[in-house]
Amino acid sequence: MLVPVKWLKDYVDIDIDTVEFADMMTMTGTKTETVEFFGEGIENVVVGKILKIDSHPNAEKLVVCQVEVGEGKTVQICTGAKNVSEGDIVPVALDKAKLPGGIKIKTSKLRGELSEGMMCSANELGINEFYVDDKSKDGIYLLNDFDGMEIGKDIKEALGLYDAVIDFELTANRPDCRSMIGIAREAAVTIGKKIKYPEIEVKECDEEIDFDVKIENPDLCMRYGARIVKDVKIGPSPYWMQRRLIEAGVRPINNIVDITNFVMLEYGQPLHAFDLNQVKTGKIVVKTAENGEKFTTLDNVERTLDDKMLVITDGEKSIALAGVMGGLNSEITDETTAVLFEGAAFNAENTRRTSKVLGLRTEASGRYEKGVATETSKTGVERACQLVEMLGCGRVLKGIAEDYPTKQEKVVLNVNPSRIIKNIGAPITLDEFVKILEDLEFKCNLKSSEEIEIEVPDFRLDMEQEADVYEEIARIYGFEKIPSAQLEGNVTAGVKTDKQKFMDKIKETATSIGLYEILTYSFVSPKSLDRIKLPLDSAKRNYIKLLNPLGEDTSIMRTTMMPSTLNVLYTNASRKVEQALVFECGHTFTPQEGLPIENNHLCIGMYGKDVDFFVLKGSIEKIFSSIGFEGYEIIPETNNSTFHPGRCATIMYKGQYVGTFGEAHPEVIENYNLTQRVYLGEIDLDLVYDNSDRTIIYNPLPKYPSTSRDIALLVKKDVYVGQIEEIIEANGQGLVESYKLFDVYTGSQIADGYKSVAYSITYRSKDKTLTDEDVAKVHDKILSELETKLDAKLRTN
Incomplete structure (x- = not known):
């Protein structure tokens, strides 16, 4: 708020330097942004009157004015301004005058005619043209309609340009300070003076x-x-x-x-x-x-x-x-x-x-x-x-x-002054305590050192509780006067909880395999559940509505993180990002009586040239491995409307639902204006946390070399890779160190109803270097079991 100091002095006798006063106001809670001094840099500028205007003999666009400047003195001034007439009252910068910005005026000749000064525009006097009427905007500042424009009078005195204006930064909780009277109240108590209210008497x-x-x-x-x-x-x-x-x-x-x-x-x-x-x-x-x-x-x-x-x-x-x-x-x-x-x-x-x-x-x-x-x-x-x-x-x-149907209720606070003084930590007496409040126009009834009844003035709409009294006492007493004290007590180093370490490990692993962490809002639009084709009877449609949302798009607390992740993928795709792999560890919210349940979830989303179902599956498995979550099953899912039929899987642990992942349904992709295939997964981290073994087990580096074999199998389309992998694990005889699916093919070279599935299997023994015969024995056993149980054939073309 802009506060002219001269105006403020109508209500408070401010007898100290303006800058010092502004600093004191800041210290008592009314922060000063700037102090501006009008008229700064103006010297030898007076009120003048144009007596006569003649054409300039040597310049069509100039006129020669005879201007009265006081004490019977007349000066000649040349000007190109078009808005002046004989009889106009104008500001005149005389010889050796100074204007804001360091401009100096001196007598000179303009096209051969003597000019003994300059008639000034509002801008040249440092006056913002926003406040100037149209007649003066494009020329000389005309003072004809102003009172007290005595010819020869110093322009700063005539226009009040010697005043200072303080710009106070006001907080939203102090609407009473958005006025001269409100600032005057604060000023009075700050400098220890009495406020002088206007005497209002209507005739x-x-x-x-x-x-x-x-x-x-x-x-x-x-x-x-x-x-x-x-x-x-x-x-x-x-x-x-x-x-x-x-x-x-x-x-x-x-x-x-x-x-x-x-x-x-x-x-x-x-x-x-x-x-x-x-x-x-x-x-x-x-x-x-x-x-x-x-x-x-x-x-x-x-x-x-x-x-x-x-x-x-x-x-x-x-x-x-x-x-x-x-x-x-x-x-x-x-x-x-x-x-x-x-x-x-x-x-x-x-x-x-x-x-x-x-x-x-x-x-x-x-x-x-x-x-x-x-x-x-x-x-x-x-x-x-x-x-x-x-x-x-x-x-x-x-x-x-x-x-006047609704009277403003009086606010009365009963507080403990001794407790307030003790908690502030300053040597404030009870008398000082009461005086501060009374100077702020509170009515006080001191009943004892432990109790005081305070009636709040009607203009202090911010005073509601004892904590507000703390602030009033502390700021007027002076924050700078409160002695500093050393903190007491034992300080221990902070440590992360096991759950925090668990979440950190997930994030660390996700980023290490090339995923980028995102952070999205926990509130979404109800329509987002339709966009991911969530069934109408889904439990996830039981959501919490915000009482005062920013808008419809952020009006409910999310029950699934997939819409948020899809929005991020769309943003990346719309900005021509060719490949995006993102994850978020966040909360979903389930309503219940009382406070809602906050569920910890992991959501992964990805698209791009080298991204497919198995990249997503491998990412999830890598994260599970890093946190010691084992014993889960990955089961094909064909009845999830958010995902592509046949390209979706559910993760289960001992009959409990852990999460779902797969390729997003084409309609879901279209709903988010995406054009490429998108892969999504959402995991319940609370269940994973409760059932993971995070004990770190160190294994010695292998002493003996490994060897690898690749197999390409022809299997029926309804055979799942999980079935193949179960057989590989069951028949590895302790020599299968790892296996990796690297290709699934259903092209023209493959018979109808079949697909080609290719694996790389790594063999290693802890006890010796494997020979070709050792590896062949186990490898052939695996192939035999695959053929027997799944009718799998080695692909030869």
Whole structure:
């Protein structure tokens, strides 16, 4: 929030250096972002008046001006600006003047004519052109409409350019600080001064207000007050008000609109001004909009409302979006002669929703979203009416039309001051404790050193519990004053649990075989279960819904990790990545009474030129081997709708389901806009952890060499490789060290109903070097058993 220091001094006597003050505010919790000094670098620039303008004799685009600069002195200045006229009041940089940025002005000749200075634009004075009216944007800064522009007066004094502006970074829990009064409260307690609140006294005319206010939704609008001003004269606000608005980051519009913005900045209370002549029913009704209602806001955009949005109506039509923006049908114009000022307290969550749904964020909605004290709404309209009288732009009718159905409850905290002081760890006395709270405008009833009753002021919406009192005491006492203390107690080195080591081993093994670890969100879309063709009666459709999701795509907690992995594969494929092999160790969630069950799962996904079913199978087996999980069975699966029929397997352990892997169903691949074959697997790591033997067994390096034999078998298509491998293992006679499937072929050279399966078998003995006869004996036995039990034949072509 931008805070002009000169304005702040209206409420607090700040008698210390501005930078020092800003640093002190940071130390008490109101963090300073920047301190900017207006007028820095400006010297010898005064207010001038153009007396005469003549054409330049030697340049068509230049004119020669005679400019009065005070004390009867007139200087000649040449300019190319097109927006100046005789009689204009302008800023004049005289000979030897300095401007921001180190620019120096001196007397010189322009095309043969003497120029004894320069008339300045707003930009040349360091004034942001956003705050300058259209007449001055493309030329000299015209001061004709400003008060106090005495000829010859130093421009910094005339325009208030000697002020400093502090930009405070405010936290969301302190909406009371989003105002000059709120910052003044913090400033007063920081530097040990008393705050001076504005004395609000409204001078009313004899005419009484004849107007009704009705709130139909007291849960959405807690209070609504309206005051009426007649005989309004719309025009520019005085320069002092414009200057304060500009320094606070608000562009001046006209006196009435500027008053509402001034009060919003001063008290943090958003106000709105209606053209009373457009509210012809003599009443205000606050209610929810009609579903589908069309409403045009002040920015001239027609918006479609729903029945959850609160609107201000005149009983016949909507005239404002409550807490967000007024309507075009009741805006203040140059022809406005009567004004209705609105001061209200709206529900924060409802205002936030309206603003978000409509994509319309304003200064008012930003304040209401964070919370505005109910009591401030009346103060705001009273202050606005006082300013109307001060500016002489209308007469205020007697009385206020108000509906106040929902009173703001007083918050009373009972806390233990001794405990708070002890836990803060600072030598704070009870008297200091109470004084800090009273300086912050809390009402204290000290019952004993162990109990104090604290009544929280209505503007402190953040104070809810004893922990909040800790913060108030510590920050005002001074964090830097709290003595540091050494930590006490025994400190032991942290160690990982067995489960953590187990998970680490899985990740280590997965990455070592070429898989890339991914990390995805635990919440997904319900539609993702349809995209993987999950049956409607599947237990995995029993999911947990989020109460406040970011959107439909992240509205449930996942029961399977496959959709998340498929999304990652799609992202890689869409970016022309030719091969992707990924894995994730994460959680799925099963609802139950109370907190849900978090299941540890491993999901693997892959696609690419050299990727097939057996690459995925081998990856899973390698991971199982690294963590000591043995005794599992891999069983063909033909009834899983997520996977390709006949290219899927289920992993079982002693009758318990461990996981499934295989080639994704073509429809699943299409649902994720993938074009190549995709292989997926998901494993229940909790069951694997409970049944794995992670004892590390070291085997000596082999003493004797190994030898390998390759076999290519012709078997029927319904024969599974698992059956072949069982026979190899059963007949190895202790000499089969390992075996590897390296080819499955069903081409034109293979008879219908058959397939070629090729294995490489490695033989080794622990006791001697194997001879060809030793190997042949075992090898022939394996081939014989394969032929006998599976009708397998050695392929010869």
